[in-house]
Amino acid sequence: xxxxxxxxxxxxxxxxxHAEMQALDDATLSQFNGRGGVYLSGxxxxxxxxxxxxxxxxxxxxxxxxxxxxSCSAVGSTVPGDCGLRVAVRAEESxxxxxxxNIKGIFSFEGLTLRTRMINSGFGGDGAVFNQxxxxxxxxxxxxxxxxxxxxxxxxQGGWRNKALxxxxxxxxxxQQTNIFSITIDGxxxxxxxxxxxxxx
Amino acid sequence: xxxxxxxxYGALIVFPVQAKMLEMNDQQLAGVNGQGIAFSLEGILxxxxxxxxxxxxxxxxxxxxxxxxxxxxYLASTGSNKGSNLQPVNLGRLSNPFKLQFGNxxxxxxxxxxxxxxxxxxxEVAILELKFPERLTGVMGQPCIAGFAAAGTxxxxxxxxxxxxxxxxxxxxxxxxxxxxxxxxxELIMDGSYLRLWGDEARDQLVGEARTNIFAKRxxxxxxxxxxxxxxxxxxxxxxxxxxxxxxxxxxLGYGKSQPLLFDVTxxxxxxxxxxxxxxxxxxxxxxxxxxxxxIANDFYTNAPETNIVIGNLRSGNNGIVSGGYNYGRNSIxxxxxxxxxxxxxxx
Numbered sequence: 001x002x003x004x005x006x007x008x009x010x011x012x013x014x015x016x017x018h019a020e021m022q023a024l025d026d027a028t029l030s031q032f033n034g035r036g037g038v039y040l041s042g043x044x045x046x047x048x049x050x051x052x053x054x055x056x057x058x059x060x061x062x063x064x065x066x067x068x069x070x071s072c073s074a075v076g077s078t079v080p081g082d083c084g085l086r087v088a089v090r091a092e093e094s095x096x097x098x099x100x101x102n103i104k105g106i107f108s109f110e111g112l113t114l115r116t117r118m119i120n121s122g123f124g125g126d127g128a129v130f131n132q133x134x135x136x137x138x139x140x141x142x143x144x145x146x147x148x149x150x151x152x153x154x155x156x157q158g159g160w161r162n163k164a165l166x167x168x169x170x171x172x173x174x175x176q177q178t179n180i181f182s183i184t185i186d187g188x189x190x191x192x193x194x195x196x197x198x199x200x201x
Numbered sequence: 202x203x204x205x206x207x208x209x210y211g212a213l214i215v216f217p218v219q220a221k222m223l224e225m226n227d228q229q230l231a232g233v234n235g236q237g238i239a240f241s242l243e244g245i246l247x248x249x250x251x252x253x254x255x256x257x258x259x260x261x262x263x264x265x266x267x268x269x270x271x272x273x274x275y276l277a278s279t280g281s282n283k284g285s286n287l288q289p290v291n292l293g294r295l296s297n298p299f300k301l302q303f304g305n306x307x308x309x310x311x312x313x314x315x316x317x318x319x320x321x322x323x324x325e326v327a328i329l330e331l332k333f334p335e336r337l338t339g340v341m342g343q344p345c346i347a348g349f350a351a352a353g354t355x356x357x358x359x360x361x362x363x364x365x366x367x368x369x370x371x372x373x374x375x376x377x378x379x380x381x382x383x384x385x386x387x388e389l390i391m392d393g394s395y396l397r398l399w400g401d402e403a404r405d406q407l408v409g410e411a412r413t414n415i416f417a418k419r420x421x422x423x424x425x426x427x428x429x430x431x432x433x434x435x436x437x438x439x440x441x442x443x444x445x446x447x448x449x450x451x452x453x454l455g456y457g458k459s460q461p462l463l464f465d466v467t468x469x470x471x472x473x474x475x476x477x478x479x480x481x482x483x484x485x486x487x488x489x490x491x492x493x494x495x496x497i498a499n500d501f502y503t504n505a506p507e508t509n510i511v512i513g514n515l516r517s518g519n520n521g522i523v524s525g526g527y528n529y530g531r532n533s534i535x536x537x538x539x540x541x542x543x544x545x546x547x548x549x
Contacts, residue, residue, distance in 0.1 A: 074257050075266035092406035096466030123243075123295055124359060130295040139245075145252060153258075154546065156470035176470035178548055179258040187252030193245035193289055200239035200300045 037115025041140075043108035048147070050082030054160075062162055067170025070160065072102045072151075074182075084149060088158040096156045099177065105148030105185070113138035119196070137195040144188050151182035237302025237330075244289035249274040256370075270371040273383070281365035283385045283421070290364060297334040297357035297392075304328050304397075306457070311412070311506055312336050312355065312393060314451075314536070319504045321410060322397060322457035332395040333414075334358055345416040347388065349447040349513055352416055356392040363388045369426070381425050388418035393451075401461060403485040408461035412506055413452040420445040439526065440518050447513025453506035454539070459497050460505065467545070476542040479505075501538075508537040 050056050054070035060080050065071070073081030084104025088097040117136045121127045155177035165171020254271035261267050275281070278290035293299045306322040309330060313319050316338055322328055337343065337357040346352040347360055367385040374380050391414055398409040422443040425432035432438055455462030459479035466472050479501045480494040489497075511533040518526030 074268075075260055075264070077266075091464045091466065092404070094468065095406065096468055096470050096472075098464075098466060098472070119295065123291065124361065126295045151258060154466045154470055154472040156466075156468055176548075178470055178472075178546055180472075180546070181256050182258045184255040184257060185249075185252055186254075189252045190246065190248040194243040196241045196243055196295075196298075198239050198298075200237045200298070200302050 037113055040112040040114070041110045042112075043106060045106045047082065047084040047104040048106060051085060053086075054083050056080055056082050062164035065162055065165070067162070067165070070162065086160060088155070090158065096154055097158050099151075099153045099155050099158075101151040101153055101160070101177075101179070102182065103150045106144075106146040107148060108144045108146075109140035110142065111138070112140045117196075132198065135197040137197065139191045139193050139195065141190060141192050142188050143191055145185040148185040149182065151179050153177055153179040237300060239298040239300045239302075240293065241295055241298040242292040245276065245292055246278075246287055246289040247274075247276040248287055250284075268373050270373065272369040272371065274368045276364055276366050279361075279363050279365050279388050281367075283427075284365070284367045291362050292358070292364065293334050294357055294359075294362065297337065299334065300330070300332045302330055302332075304330050306399075309397065311395075312338065313504065314507060314509070316355070320458075321504065321506065322399070326399050328397050328399045328457075330395055330397045333391045333393065336393040345390070345392065346418055346447050346449060346513075349418075351511065351513070352447065352449045356390060356416065358390045358392055360388075363390050365389070371426075381423070383421075383423040383426070385421045385423075386417050386419070387421075388416075390416050392416070397457065399457075403483070404463070407464050408455075408457075409464065410455035410457045410462060411452075412454070413450065415448075415450045415452075417448050418446065420448055436525075442518070444516045445512045445514075446516075447511075449509070449511050451506070451509045453508050454542075456501060456505035458504075459501055471546045471548075473543065473545045475544075476539050478541045505538055508534070508539070510534045510537075 053068075055066075055068055057065045057069040057071050057080050060071050060073060060078060062071075070083050071080035072083040073079055082104065084102040087100040087103070089099075090097045113136070115136055115138075116133055118133050119127050120131045123130070155175070157172070157175055160177070161172035161175035163171060163173050163175040166173065249271075250273055254274065256269040256271065257266055259267050259269065273284055275284045275287055276290075277284070277287040281287055304327075306324050306326040306328055307320060309320065309322050309328060310318040311321045318338075334357045336355045338355050341357075342353075342355040343357060343359050344350070344352070344354045345356040365385075365387055366389055367383075369381065369383040372380040372382070393414045394412055396409060396411050398407060400406070401408040422445075423432075423438060424441045425438070427433075427438060432441060455476060456479065460476055463473070463475040463477065465475065480489065480497045483489060511531075513531055515529040515532050516526055517529070
């Protein structure tokens with residue numbers, strides 16, 4: 001056993017010594033065209049356990065929440081739910097706000113690719129006329145959603161306020177938000193194909 | 202992989218420091234013309250049949266949530282036979298791709314129903330435009346609906362570059378009762394659709410123009426789940442189907458020069474979509490002379506895009522495979538322009 005180990009060690013050293021990296025000069029580098037790219041696999045989790053703004057209260061009754069508590073469970077649910085990310089946009093100087101609220105969930109995907117590609121043929125005859133490089137985003141074949149959620153609504157203030165509490169308690173009775181709809185997605189969605197991006201003129 | 206991420210993060214952090222952003226004034230912005238990104242979709246296929254999707258926050262009179270469950274959601278090449286044979290499709294030709302771009306008001310053109318390209322947006326304004334494949338006039342134009350000349354031959358997408366799309370909504374109306382709306386669309390294209398957004402200085406708000414063109418060889422609306430009780434055979438499915446063949450919608454909201462579409466949320470948190478009266482008052486509220494109002498009205502009636510809704514043939518209880526049912530023939534609303542519209546949400 002000791003002998004074998006002794007034999008292997010010099011071999012390992014020998015190979016590392018031989019494979020010295022050589023810097024490529026600019027001229028050599030410029031000959032590489034459209035090879036390689038980026039291959040991404042990953043999992044993205046947004047506010048799965050709630051965000052930093054609000055703690056999850058013990059009940060769904062807003063009047064019992066403290067100033068830093070908010071529940072975002074569905075209408076009629078008895079179990080309080082964590083709240084997701086909130087994005088609010090105002091389209092008029094003194095108007096109200098469009099809100100994307102409660103954005104949360106896990107998105108995982110395998111094989112999102114990014115590379116450049118020359119198109120000069122195909123596409124029903126359009127490719128030969130087109131004849132230029134494009135940026136190619138290869139969509140992953142599958143995206144897995146887990147409890148992905150968002151709500152679209154409108155409100156009279158950008159930030160969420162608890163209208164069931166008085167101002168002294170940290171709430172704001174004048175706050176008004178109307179949720180138009182919300183979407184919840186769970187499971188695997190098949191998304192295949194390439195998005196080809198190029199300058200428009 | 203971690204190394205790659207940290208490289209990416211590094212790049213993201215370094216770039217903003219080097220590329221200091223400078224605000225552009227209106228004059229400079231108006232000089233930006235037709236610059237943006239174009240994108241074509243190659244071999245696209247979307248199939249969400251394995252995932253469960255719910256639309257919530259829609260309540261009944263008692264304030265209870267009425268969840269809408271979404272099934273059989275797909276986008277694929279034509280010939281999918283209502284989603285049973287999904288094949289990838291190319292959307293947006295390289296010569297006429299989807300675009301997200303900045304344009305000058307003078308340079309964005311819209312195809313009027315009589316085939317003339319006109320400017321609909323105000324002068325000297327930088328406009329953000331999201332547009333679908335452009336329409337093509339002349340010999341290069343493709344039939345917007347194959348075999349239905351009334352829809353015109355000024356689309357750019359060819360027959361193989363059209364979409365089959367479908368979605369099924371299950372409305373859980375009450376305990377033990379579920380209403381179904383099953384939609385399947387054949388040979389769908391949306392050429393010539395756009396959304397243009399810009400800031401209106403006098404109104405201090407975001408305004409825009411939207412045009413939604415939908416061309417479809419066929420749209421089937423069915424009220425049951427295929428394969429379920431009383432919904433298995435062709436005859437049973439036909440009995441529960443409303444079929445719209447050779448259908449197109451050109452829905453025009455807003456005419457930038459005199460009647461921009463106003464997106465707004467009131468200060469008490471309700472959304473408002475408004476198409477103001479084009480002639481009565483200037484954007485800043487000042488009155489106009491009769492001659493001015495006449496000139497604006499003339500321009501509006503000549504150039505403002507009009508709304509058309511045309512159903513080549515409407516049938517119920519007959520999907521073309523089996524006999525019977527009712528044929529309602531051709532139904533259309535053509536050349537409609539909206540003089541004033543104000544829609545607002547209300548809390549029930």
